[in-house]
Amino acid sequence: MTRSRTMFTTGVAGLAVLGAATGGVGVADAAVRPVRVAFDVRMLDGGGTVLRQTGSFAGAPFGRGRADIRSAVGKGRGAKVTFVLSSSAGTVRGTGDVSLTFSGADVRYAGTAAIVSGTGRFRGVHSRRLRFDGGGDMSGDHFRVTLSGRVAGL
DSSP: OOOHHHHHHHHHHHHHHHHHTTTOOOOOHHOOOEEEEEEEEEEEEEOOOEEEEEEEEEETTTTTEEEEEEEEEEEETTEEEEEEEEEEEEEEEEEEEEEEEETTTTTEEEEEEEEEOOOOGGGOBBBEEEEEEEEETSSSSOEEEEEEEEOOOO
16 A cells, blocks of 8 residues: 555544544534524613613523623614623624614514624634514513524634
């Protein structure tokens, strides 16, 4: 057997062992995680076309912590959203584009979101295909929001 053929055979055997050890899941696939995070936020004083909300979040894979949301009303499909999720494990930053539906004092939003960066344990996290849905009573104190989908990089 020639040296190049021996090296090729050794390389294929090594890949087979690696595949068996990971259950056939690729390294990139192993880092994909489902996301289901619920926000409970309240409107901050202010007004204008940028609405600010703050409160808490809880859910996989980010745990529990503080949520800060800014919605630029009249942008994109209805509002452009930025959000920051902060916990003792790190910070996650994201953006979204949502449509708005008003019925009296009630507002509902539905759209897409992306996670663009993370720090600490969430360094390297990213996703471009998340759902961002929620709403509440504009005269009330609490809004409920759900972020769902899959993220990579954890």
